[in-house]
Amino acid sequence: MDSRNDRILKAVDRLFDDQVRFLETLVRFPSLRNEEAAAQDFIEAALRARGFAVSRFRTDASRIGEHPAFSPATVDYAESWNVVGRKPAAGSGGRSLAFNSHVDVVPAGSPHRWTSPPFEPVRDGDWLYGRGAGDMKAGLVASIFALDAIAGAGLSLRGDVQVQSVVEEEITGNGAATAFTLGFTADAVLSPEPTDEQLVRANAGVLKFRLETKGRPAHPREPESGQSAIDLMIRLIGHLRTLEARWIAERQDKRLFGDLANPVALTIGTIAGGDWIASIPSDCAVEGRIGFYPGEDPKARAAEFEAFVERIQAEDPAFAGERLVGLDWVGVMHAGYELPEGGEAETCLRAAHADTHAGEDLRAYVMACYLDAAVFSVHGGIPALVYGPVAENIHGIDERVSLSSLRRVTKTLALFAADWCGVEDS
Amino acid sequence: MDSRNDRILKAVDRLFDDQVRFLETLVRFPSLRNEEAAAQDFIEAALRARGFAVSRFRTDASRIGEHPAFSPATVDYAESWNVVGRKPAAGSGGRSLAFNSHVDVVPAGSPHRWTSPPFEPVRDGDWLYGRGAGDMKAGLVASIFALDAIAGAGLSLRGDVQVQSVVEEEITGNGAATAFTLGFTADAVLSPEPTDEQLVRANAGVLKFRLETKGRPAHPREPESGQSAIDLMIRLIGHLRTLEARWIAERQDKRLFGDLANPVALTIGTIAGGDWIASIPSDCAVEGRIGFYPGEDPKARAAEFEAFVERIQAEDPAFAGERLVGLDWVGVMHAGYELPEGGEAETCLRAAHADTHAGEDLRAYVMACYLDAAVFSVHGGIPALVYGPVAENIHGIDERVSLSSLRRVTKTLALFAADWCGVEDS
Numbered sequence: 081m082d083s084r085n086d087r088i089l090k091a092v093d094r095l096f097d098d099q100v101r102f103l104e105t106l107v108r109f110p111s112l113r114n115e116e117a118a119a120q121d122f123i124e125a126a127l128r129a130r131g132f133a134v135s136r137f138r139t140d141a142s143r144i145g146e147h148p149a150f151s152p153a154t155v156d157y158a159e160s161w162n163v164v165g166r167k168p169a170a171g172s173g174g175r176s177l178a179f180n181s182h183v184d185v186v187p188a189g190s191p192h193r194w195t196s197p198p199f200e201p202v203r204d205g206d207w208l209y210g211r212g213a214g215d216m217k218a219g220l221v222a223s224i225f226a227l228d229a230i231a232g233a234g235l236s237l238r239g240d241v242q243v244q245s246v247v248e249e250e251i252t253g254n255g256a257a258t259a260f261t262l263g264f265t266a267d268a269v270l271s272p273e274p275t276d277e278q279l280v281r282a283n284a285g286v287l288k289f290r291l292e293t294k295g296r297p298a299h300p301r302e303p304e305s306g307q308s309a310i311d312l313m314i315r316l317i318g319h320l321r322t323l324e325a326r327w328i329a330e331r332q333d334k335r336l337f338g339d340l341a342n343p344v345a346l347t348i349g350t351i352a353g354g355d356w357i358a359s360i361p362s363d364c365a366v367e368g369r370i371g372f373y374p375g376e377d378p379k380a381r382a383a384e385f386e387a388f389v390e391r392i393q394a395e396d397p398a399f400a401g402e403r404l405v406g407l408d409w410v411g412v413m414h415a416g417y418e419l420p421e422g423g424e425a426e427t428c429l430r431a432a433h434a435d436t437h438a439g440e441d442l443r444a445y446v447m448a449c450y451l452d453a454a455v456f457s458v459h460g461g462i463p464a465l466v467y468g469p470v471a472e473n474i475h476g477i478d479e480r481v482s483l484s485s486l487r488r489v490t491k492t493l494a495l496f497a498a499d500w501c502g503v504e505d506s
Numbered sequence: 507m508d509s510r511n512d513r514i515l516k517a518v519d520r521l522f523d524d525q526v527r528f529l530e531t532l533v534r535f536p537s538l539r540n541e542e543a544a545a546q547d548f549i550e551a552a553l554r555a556r557g558f559a560v561s562r563f564r565t566d567a568s569r570i571g572e573h574p575a576f577s578p579a580t581v582d583y584a585e586s587w588n589v590v591g592r593k594p595a596a597g598s599g600g601r602s603l604a605f606n607s608h609v610d611v612v613p614a615g616s617p618h619r620w621t622s623p624p625f626e627p628v629r630d631g632d633w634l635y636g637r638g639a640g641d642m643k644a645g646l647v648a649s650i651f652a653l654d655a656i657a658g659a660g661l662s663l664r665g666d667v668q669v670q671s672v673v674e675e676e677i678t679g680n681g682a683a684t685a686f687t688l689g690f691t692a693d694a695v696l697s698p699e700p701t702d703e704q705l706v707r708a709n710a711g712v713l714k715f716r717l718e719t720k721g722r723p724a725h726p727r728e729p730e731s732g733q734s735a736i737d738l739m740i741r742l743i744g745h746l747r748t749l750e751a752r753w754i755a756e757r758q759d760k761r762l763f764g765d766l767a768n769p770v771a772l773t774i775g776t777i778a779g780g781d782w783i784a785s786i787p788s789d790c791a792v793e794g795r796i797g798f799y800p801g802e803d804p805k806a807r808a809a810e811f812e813a814f815v816e817r818i819q820a821e822d823p824a825f826a827g828e829r830l831v832g833l834d835w836v837g838v839m840h841a842g843y844e845l846p847e848g849g850e851a852e853t854c855l856r857a858a859h860a861d862t863h864a865g866e867d868l869r870a871y872v873m874a875c876y877l878d879a880a881v882f883s884v885h886g887g888i889p890a891l892v893y894g895p896v897a898e899n900i901h902g903i904d905e906r907v908s909l910s911s912l913r914r915v916t917k918t919l920a921l922f923a924a925d926w927c928g929v930e931d932s
Contacts, residue, residue, distance in 0.1 A: 189785065251783065294619075296902070297615045298902050303771045314740050347784070348787070350781060352778050353778075354776035358837070359612055360902075361775060361776065362619065473724075477722075
């Protein structure tokens with residue numbers, strides 16, 4: 081087996097220049113929401129060329145509200161394409177594995193603040209820059225090239241293997257939910273999100289909301305005759321900070337989350353209000369998210385959030401009168417998960433990690449955000465390992481992934497797959 | 507003279523149906539910023555048909571920063587057209603008069619919240635609805651039909667008269683500034699803004715600003731690694747409320763402004779920030795305005811505002827590090843004015859008002875906002891009377907003007923012009 085491992089590691093090294101070029105090409109597809117088709121074409125072609133049986137399917141809106149893996153969506157899914165490549169086991173008796181990655185990326189923020197254009201990959205020393213380079217195109221590419229390396233080492237996996245390239249992770253998780261409910265599951269899932277080569281022990285449940293305030297527009301010569309929707313929104317956000325603080329305080333009773341500064345993280349991602357510099361604005365809207373703890377029902381947390389907003393409107397005189405606040409759920413409404421310690425999949429990954437890190441032990445940590453791994457863990461009871469490369473500034477300016485880390489992770493994934501599924505000479 | 511007045515009043519009544527139809531047509535031109543040309547075509551044609559000599563001229567950006575009547579602008583003035591119609595005195599010895607109105611309107615806010623479409627005039631009893639109906643197309647039309655009534659009564663004015671239809675009042679005042687600096691002045695200016703048939707004794711100086719905050723975008727899994735530009739902006743607005751409170755407190759020492767609840771009125775008209783629901787936003791921008799007292803140098807107040815923002819950045823740790831706040835002046839930067847009591851023009855208007863209000867005395871009040879009358883008052887020392895019809899919800903939803911008030915105001919304006927300029931039989 082050691083010589084097989086050596087062959088795999090050498091194959092990763094041999095293929096690594098190709099792998100980086102593949103990643104650079106993938107970064108050039110600006111796979112923003114509902115614009116992932118070109119990137120998926122590229123992935124589909126790459127998987128077919130490698131002998132995978134490829135399924136391409138739209139994200140399924142019909143199951144929203146019908147299956148708890150699905151979250152509310154605000155867009156048509158006519159252009160929301162997922163790709164799964166499957167390669168059947170060469171022999172028998174091996175365990176199956178699904179690599180799950182998402183190809184959708186978040187917007188670039190302020191492109192003018194990037195050092196180089198966000199969808200033009202730039203290498204600088206160990207870093208590859210680009211929106212999505214870290215989150216998580218590098219991981220997707222690592223899974224493909226880990227399997228290439230196994231084949232390149234003259235080996236075949238003894239368990240069925242999948243490469244999943246889903247969409248919607250950054251907003252609803254409905255791409256993974258569709259894959260899951262179509263039966264694209266396995267004995268273990270590995271999702272190579274950018275985790276700095278650590279294992280995710282638990283993630284957070286997440287709710288994504290849209291809040292709107294209505295004001296009474298007026299001329300600033302009589303500001304008291306109007307009510308500013310922007311001022312109302314600022315006031316509402318202030319109230320929500322008390323809800324956030326209350327939810328944060330619960331962490332003391334929550335396994336794994338006690339040490340996090342803010343596992344809840346009420347963040348306001350967007351705001352838009354008013355249409356004239358010298359009017360009292362009539363409308364304001366924000367979009368944001370808030371987290372909660374694994375094991376909790378997202379619907380119960382959503383109801384708690386709704387009741388809080390209701391009470392603000394009832395109790396704060398600034399909101400008196402007609403209905404001034406609108407609340408919609410516009411993205412992930414999903415439970416978090418915990419990965420039970422010491423499972424067999426984790427043990428395999430721990431061994432592979434040690435092999436590629438001079439014997440260093442795999443560290444685990446809590447990532448207080450939504451991850452597609454939650455779909456497989458919560459609804460399928462499947463061991464879902466989230467482990468991937470070092471990346472910086474994901475969702476930020478000048479996002480970048482470490483190429484040396486990408487190489488190590490590709491090796492770890494390859495050794496893990498070989499160990500988990502078993503290998504035989506081709 | 508009484509019989510002349512009667513003839514004038516009867517002529518207003520006779521022409522009033524035509525006047526309302528004229529106003530309805532004018533409301534149909536959605537004369538938003540830089541889109542006033544069609545409305546000005548209509549005004550120009552109407553003035554030429556009445557025998558006015560018409561000047562049509564672009565708002566002059568070249569004098570911004572060169573002449574204190576001009577304020578900073580953020581748009582090209584290639585499509586920013588002003589119209590002035592002039593009719594020379596029939597006889598000699600009369601005083602000249604300029605009716606000054608603005609044809610630009612503010613956006614409709616949320617059109618779906620209007621009872622009927624904002625640029626389709628709707629009559630309902632005494633009210634005519636439409637964006638700009640009150641502010642101030644009704645006033646512009648009143649000035650034209652007041653002069654029509656004088657002519658219709660077989661009379662001619664003994665002083666030169668102008669009908670000014672300028673733009674940019676709602677943002678910079680540069681339309682009036684251009685007219686003023688081109689020499690379109692007179693012995694008195696009457697601006698029929700919607701004042702509920704009262705006289706404006708004083709207005710406020712106004713500054714219009716744009717503020718930008720820069721955050722450090724990040725993934726919400728590590729909110730502490732980023733800094734939200736939206737949260738920073740909310741914090742900055744909170745600080746500005748203390749500046750507003752300080753400026754409000756100064757009203758005790760200010761003539762005429764002591765009784766106003768908020769003569770300063772820091773209002774945030776627009777806000778926009780972030781581009782993704784689950785990112786820590788990198789940028790946020792607001793536009794707003796703040797007022798100050800007549801007799802004060804707007805540049806000194808702007809410097810005070812700038813110093814305040816500087817100090818916030820220096821003293822509040824949330825703003826530490828790189829430069830996180832940007833400030834631009836994007837609209838009116840102009841002094842307020844006071845109308846000295848008891849001037850001859852005011853006396854004429856008071857008499858005309860009494861004639862059309864069963865002897866009721868003209869009331870005066872303070873309007874704490876920018877008015878184009880300030881250009882003529884501050885820079886020309888010209889008596890500038892702001893007096894116009896009853897209107898509601900200006901800058902708001904379902905803006906409307908009272909038609910019975912419009913008729914009274916048209917009569918008042920006609921009697922005022924006849925008295926101020928003098929009349930003779932044609």
